[in-house]
Amino acid sequence: MDFSLSCPIPKSEYEKVLLAHGGGGTLSHQLINKIFISQFGNDYLNVQHDGAIIEFEGVKFAFTTDSYVVQPIFFPGGNIGELAINGTVNDISVCGAKPLFISVGFIIEEGLDLDELWKIVLSMKEASEKAKVKIVTGDTKVVEKGKGDKIFINTTGIGLVYDGINISPENAEVGDVIIINGRIAEHGIAIMSEREGLKFETKLVSDTAPLNGLIESVIEVSKKITVMRDPTRGGLASALNEIALKSNVKIEVYEKEIPIADEVIGACEILGLDPLYIANEGKVLIFVDESDAEKVLDAMRNHPLGRESKIIGKVIEKGKPLVTLKTLIGSTRIVDMISGEQLPRIC
Amino acid sequence: MDFSLSCPIPKSEYEKVLLAHGGGGTLSHQLINKIFISQFGNDYLNVQHDGAIIEFEGVKFAFTTDSYVVQPIFFPGGNIGELAINGTVNDISVCGAKPLFISVGFIIEEGLDLDELWKIVLSMKEASEKAKVKIVTGDTKVVEKGKGDKIFINTTGIGLVYDGINISPENAEVGDVIIINGRIAEHGIAIMSEREGLKFETKLVSDTAPLNGLIESVIEVSKKITVMRDPTRGGLASALNEIALKSNVKIEVYEKEIPIADEVIGACEILGLDPLYIANEGKVLIFVDESDAEKVLDAMRNHPLGRESKIIGKVIEKGKPLVTLKTLIGSTRIVDMISGEQLPRIC
Numbered sequence: 001m002d003f004s005l006s007c008p009i010p011k012s013e014y015e016k017v018l019l020a021h022g023g024g025g026t027l028s029h030q031l032i033n034k035i036f037i038s039q040f041g042n043d044y045l046n047v048q049h050d051g052a053i054i055e056f057e058g059v060k061f062a063f064t065t066d067s068y069v070v071q072p073i074f075f076p077g078g079n080i081g082e083l084a085i086n087g088t089v090n091d092i093s094v095c096g097a098k099p100l101f102i103s104v105g106f107i108i109e110e111g112l113d114l115d116e117l118w119k120i121v122l123s124m125k126e127a128s129e130k131a132k133v134k135i136v137t138g139d140t141k142v143v144e145k146g147k148g149d150k151i152f153i154n155t156t157g158i159g160l161v162y163d164g165i166n167i168s169p170e171n172a173e174v175g176d177v178i179i180i181n182g183r184i185a186e187h188g189i190a191i192m193s194e195r196e197g198l199k200f201e202t203k204l205v206s207d208t209a210p211l212n213g214l215i216e217s218v219i220e221v222s223k224k225i226t227v228m229r230d231p232t233r234g235g236l237a238s239a240l241n242e243i244a245l246k247s248n249v250k251i252e253v254y255e256k257e258i259p260i261a262d263e264v265i266g267a268c269e270i271l272g273l274d275p276l277y278i279a280n281e282g283k284v285l286i287f288v289d290e291s292d293a294e295k296v297l298d299a300m301r302n303h304p305l306g307r308e309s310k311i312i313g314k315v316i317e318k319g320k321p322l323v324t325l326k327t328l329i330g331s332t333r334i335v336d337m338i339s340g341e342q343l344p345r346i347c
Numbered sequence: 348m349d350f351s352l353s354c355p356i357p358k359s360e361y362e363k364v365l366l367a368h369g370g371g372g373t374l375s376h377q378l379i380n381k382i383f384i385s386q387f388g389n390d391y392l393n394v395q396h397d398g399a400i401i402e403f404e405g406v407k408f409a410f411t412t413d414s415y416v417v418q419p420i421f422f423p424g425g426n427i428g429e430l431a432i433n434g435t436v437n438d439i440s441v442c443g444a445k446p447l448f449i450s451v452g453f454i455i456e457e458g459l460d461l462d463e464l465w466k467i468v469l470s471m472k473e474a475s476e477k478a479k480v481k482i483v484t485g486d487t488k489v490v491e492k493g494k495g496d497k498i499f500i501n502t503t504g505i506g507l508v509y510d511g512i513n514i515s516p517e518n519a520e521v522g523d524v525i526i527i528n529g530r531i532a533e534h535g536i537a538i539m540s541e542r543e544g545l546k547f548e549t550k551l552v553s554d555t556a557p558l559n560g561l562i563e564s565v566i567e568v569s570k571k572i573t574v575m576r577d578p579t580r581g582g583l584a585s586a587l588n589e590i591a592l593k594s595n596v597k598i599e600v601y602e603k604e605i606p607i608a609d610e611v612i613g614a615c616e617i618l619g620l621d622p623l624y625i626a627n628e629g630k631v632l633i634f635v636d637e638s639d640a641e642k643v644l645d646a647m648r649n650h651p652l653g654r655e656s657k658i659i660g661k662v663i664e665k666g667k668p669l670v671t672l673k674t675l676i677g678s679t680r681i682v683d684m685i686s687g688e689q690l691p692r693i694c
Contacts, residue, residue: 014461015460016457016458016459016460017456017464017489018457018489019489019491021487021489022455022487031487039469039471039472040468040471040472040475044481044484045481045482045483045484045485052448052450052484054483056507057405058404059403059404063450063483063505064484065451065486065501065503066452067452067454067488068488101391101399101410103399103410103411103412104383104412105413105414105501105503107414107416108364108368109364110364110365110366111363111364112364114362114382117364118382121386121387122386135389135392136391136399136401137391137396137398138379138387138392138412139412139414139501140369140375140378140383141369141415141416141499141692142366142368142691143416144691146493147495148494148495149494149495152454154503156452156501156503160403344490344491
């Protein structure tokens with residue numbers, strides 16, 4: 001393990017933290033790998049799953065944390081409170097675990113309306129009931145006006161890993177198909193439309209939702225799921241790149257199969273954004289051996305959050321991490337990890 | 348359970364969140380009880396321990412969360428990173444559990460020096476090694492300049508509850524003595540001196556330390572410990588008031604027995620602060636039946652962090668929550684819970 005007294009990110013490169021260091025792309029990865037993993041590194045952390053899988057006293061559980069700094073705190077289809085519950089529920093679920101307990105840490109900026117806090121708390125209560133998790137411990141800090149931004153919420157969760165499964169970003173295999181449970185990029189576009197004051201004929205709303213029910217129904221029908229991931233910050237492209245990297249595989253996705261709403265395509269054109277890189281908060285990517293694909297698709301389509309589930313791609317080769325997209329017009333292009341910051345504070 | 352659509356803190360009282368809502372005193376308690384507990388409330392949360400005690404699959408563990416917003420982030424005797432590890436290690440320990448796993452969530456303000464981040468990370472690594480806990484999962488968010496304050500850190504921890512003990516703020520009994528492991532108020536005064544630019548002949552430093560070793564040695568010698576608490580935000584007075592309230596007992600403490608450094612008394616006079624309300628980050632209050640007091644004191648004094656351990660008070664009556672102080676001159680005064688905000692952002 002590297003233990004140097006000077007910071008391993010060369011000063012000539014960056015002296016200060018940039019917004020892009022939190023964007024989920026290349027700079028985020030550099031920060032995480034060179035600073036955090038290099039020092040904190042251990043067998044649990046190195047996997048870089050959405051959470052850690054821990055075993056002790058004969059119990060195998062998932063443990064995951066996320067801080068929510070979304071701006072604005074109220075947006076079409078949800079608010080920061082419900083997002084904080086659903087997001088952590090989903091991170092536990094994609095570890096192949098049943099979410100059980102959640103902690104909540106509030107950092108509130110002095111001057112926040114108590115009415116706004118109350119609305120956030122009510123929707124956290126509702127979201128936790130919907131996801132059948134218990135909020136069991138918490139903490140509240142208040143910082144001076146101008147030293148925060150209304151409210152930041154950390155949620156950390158514990159879940160019990162389902163028997164007989166082994167899900168990890170390192171497990172993708174040649175022959176796996178990649179399934180998604182519905183339309184992409186709706187959370188990010190809902191937030192951006194709100195920020196930019198865009199109006200659409202059909203109101204676009206965030207897809208924030210707890211995925212544990214859907215995921216449980218999938219795990220019940222197949223033991224051949226290798227990877228699950230919720231493509232949040234950084235979108236579908238970043239999630240696939242991370243999996244390609246950790247599993248050392250080549251992934252191909254088919255543009256024409258990726259579910260996407262016309263309004264989202266329109267908004268992306270106006271805003272100059274690529275929907276592949278835009279955050280989702282109610283979507284899951286499931287990698288499963290081809291032989292179980294139909295069973296899994298059926299189970300997903302029988303769930304309210306999976307009606308539009310589709311196979312969008314495949315793992316095609318071992319040995320070199322790469323994600324390619326077969327476009328609508330039939331050409332193939334490489335889908336990179338995003339390098340900078342497309343959408344700050346999207347979650 | 349109360350489920351009203353309007354905020355239960357009357358508008359006539361406060362419309363907005365004040366700094367004092369995060370101060371650990373009366374307003375904090377109002378916020379926690381009327382807003383958080385009223386909505387999230389369940390058997391785990393209602394105890395209002397430093398963490399939740401959870402049992403699943405036959406394993407009993409402690410789960411606790413804290414966000415650290417201390418300002419300045421580097422202070423005499425430590426920094427926000429080491430504080431974030433030690434603080435959560437201590438919150439788990441006072442639940443009567445052995446700390447094992449920790450999650451870390453960073454909220455970084457754009458523009459933070461990478462060198463400062465690096466120093467913080469190094470000291471978190473060192474603190475986690477010292478406390479023998481593993482950092483197993485993490486998250487990083489970056490917010491725009493002016494929307495945060497350098498860095499906020501959430502740590503959430505899991506520990507395994509020791510066999511055969513039952514420690515809770517609800518368990519104090521008449522006949523318990525109250526032991527503290529050393530001098531009070533040094534963390535808060537170290538921070539305040541730094542903020543106010545005060546210089547002392549002897550450098551006052553924060554007492555930040557991991558208490559799990561000390562607490563383990565105490566649990567080994569006595570099963571008659573009823574309550575443990577680390578008197579952080581709000582100090583000794585707030586911790587004792589919380590215990591008096593939850594256990595419904597009258598507590599008496601003796602001013603002349605409370606260990607305190609002369610420099611701290613001096614600084615408190617200059618700053619106009621009452622040391623009983625000032626934060627500690629390496630102190631623990633242990634309530635134990637009188638019959639085991641000597642054994643516990645011996646074990647504590649044999650530990651480097653407990654050399655100056657002393658009995659500072661007693662639980663004297665059941666039935667009415669109250670904390671009184673027998674002063675140096677022999678009079679008795681009531682020690683209230685602090686109502687406002689003595690020291691913002693002390694941890």
